[in-house]
Amino acid sequence: MRGIWLAGGVLFLGLGLLGVVLPVLPTTPFLLLAAGCFARSSPRLHRWLLGHPVFGPPIRNWEENGAISRKAKRLAVGSMAGVLVVSLVLGLSWKVLLAQVLLIAVGSAFVLTRPNGPSA
Secondary structure, three states, rough: OOOHHHHHHHHHHHHHHHHHHOOOOOOHHHHHHHHHHHHOOHHHHHHHHHHHHHHHHHHHHHHHHHHOOHHHHHHHHHHHHHHHHHHHHHOOHHHHHHHHHHHHHHHHHHHHHHOOOOOO
């Protein structure tokens, strides 16, 4: 079972790193999944991810407080809104737009209702 968790961690880490350069792929959710998988399979990789200067702070904020920083909230909701605007400009069908609006509303509600975490 440990090998499955490790493989999942590597997969999600790879997807998260792809999300850094591909604007349509989210980074943080995949890194949170990677951290969860590594916590169950490799304490060394889990510590490495939590100690990373860029990726570690938001993961630690989530693990310790169930929180998303204000900056991350703005970025997440802004990105979702940007995708919707691009979809409108591209003239996607109303069914696709409706699905996006519903999913973005749910995603935004989740993100915005999380605590901000400890003050920096």
